[in-house]
Amino acid sequence: MKTSKLLTVLLAVVLAVLLLTAAIAVPILCRPFYYAHIGPLRLVENTGWSEEQIKTAFNEMLDYCLGAETFSTGDLKWSQSGKDHFTDVRGLFLLDLRLLAASAIVLIALLIVERAAKVRAAPLLGRGPSFWAGAGLGGAFLTIGGLAALDFDRAFVIFHALFFPGKTNWLFDYRTDQIILILPEVFFRNCAILILAILIVGCAGFILFDLKRKRPPVV
Numbered sequence: 001m002k003t004s005k006l007l008t009v010l011l012a013v014v015l016a017v018l019l020l021t022a023a024i025a026v027p028i029l030c031r032p033f034y035y036a037h038i039g040p041l042r043l044v045e046n047t048g049w050s051e052e053q054i055k056t057a058f059n060e061m062l063d064y065c066l067g068a069e070t071f072s073t074g075d076l077k078w079s080q081s082g083k084d085h086f087t088d089v090r091g092l093f094l095l096d097l098r099l100l101a102a103s104a105i106v107l108i109a110l111l112i113v114e115r116a117a118k119v120r121a122a123p124l125l126g127r128g129p130s131f132w133a134g135a136g137l138g139g140a141f142l143t144i145g146g147l148a149a150l151d152f153d154r155a156f157v158i159f160h161a162l163f164f165p166g167k168t169n170w171l172f173d174y175r176t177d178q179i180i181l182i183l184p185e186v187f188f189r190n191c192a193i194l195i196l197a198i199l200i201v202g203c204a205g206f207i208l209f210d211l212k213r214k215r216p217p218v219v
Contacts, residue, residue, distance in 0.1 A: 003122035007114065011121055011129035014107045015206065016137040021100035023198040027191040028066075028093055034058055037187050047181050049075070054182050061179055065090045066097075073179045082177035085169040092163060127210055134206030137199065145196045152189055 027033050035055065038044065044051055056074035064071040064086060071083045114120060121129050148155035160170050172180035 002117075002119045004119050005122045005124060007110065007119060008121040008124055008129045008132070011107070011110055012132040012136070014103050014110065015130060015133035017099060018103040018107060019133070019199065019202045019206070020137060021096050021103060023195045023202065024096050025100055026198060027194050028062075028096070031059065031062065033191075033194065034187065037190070041184055041186065043182050043184075049182070057179055057182060061086060065093045067094060076178035076182075077176060078179065079173075079176040081169045082172060082179070085164070085167070085172075088164055088167070128213065129210075130206040130213075131210035134203035134210070138203030138207070141196060141199050141203075145192075148192065152192075153185075156185065156188065 038051055038054055043049075043054055047054070049057075053075050057076045060068075060072040060074055067090070071078070071086060124132060127135075164170055174180050
C-alpha cells in the first residue's frame with residue numbers, strides 16, 4: 001500500500017481543527033452550563049431579577065449569536081453599541097460552527113479517499129496524524145492556558161483586542177446594557193477552563209490512540 005506524508009499533514013490539521021472547534025462549541029451550545037452558574041454566582045440575589053428573567057435574557061442573546069434575526073435580552077436594557085458587539089460575537093460563533101462542520105466533512109472525505117485510493121498516512125518521525133494533532137494542539141493550548149492562568153484579567157483584555165481589533169464596545173456599561181450583570185467575568189473564565197479541559201482530554205486521546213495503534217508494514 002502506498003503512503004503519503006501530505007495525507008498525514010492534512011489529517012493532522014483537520015483533526016486539530018475539528019477538536020478545537022468542537023471544544024469551543026461546547027460552552028456555546030450547552031446552555032445548562034450557564035444555568036449551573038446562576039445559583040453559585042448568586043445572580044438572582046445580586047441583580048434582583050428572577051431566574052426565569054435571567055435565563056430568558058441569556059437565551060435570547062445566545063439565539064441571536066447563533067443566527068436569530070432579532071436581538072433581544074428579555075426584560076434587560078440594551079443599547080445599539082451592545083448589540084453591535086453581539087453582532088461581532090455572532091460572526092465568531094457562526095464561524096466556529098461552520099469550521100466544525102467543514103472539518104468533519106473534510107475528515108470523512110479524506111478517510112474515503114484513503115480507502116478508495118489504497119493509500120495511507122505515512123508516519124512522520126515514527127508517529128501518525130492523530131499524534132501530531134494532539135501534540136501540536138495540546139502543546140499550544142497548555143502554553144496559552146498556563147499564561148492565562150497567571151493573569152486572567154490581562155488575558156481577557158488581550159483576547160478582546162485580538163478578536164475585536166480597534167473596538168471598545170465590549171466594555172459594557174451596566175446602566176445601558178444590563179446583560180453584563182448576568183455575565184460576570186468568572187463565567188467566561190469557567191468557559192475557558194472547560195474548553196481547555198476538553199482540549200487536554202481530546203489531545204491525550206489522540207496521542208494515546210496513535211501510541212497504541214499497530215502500524216501495518218509498508219509494502
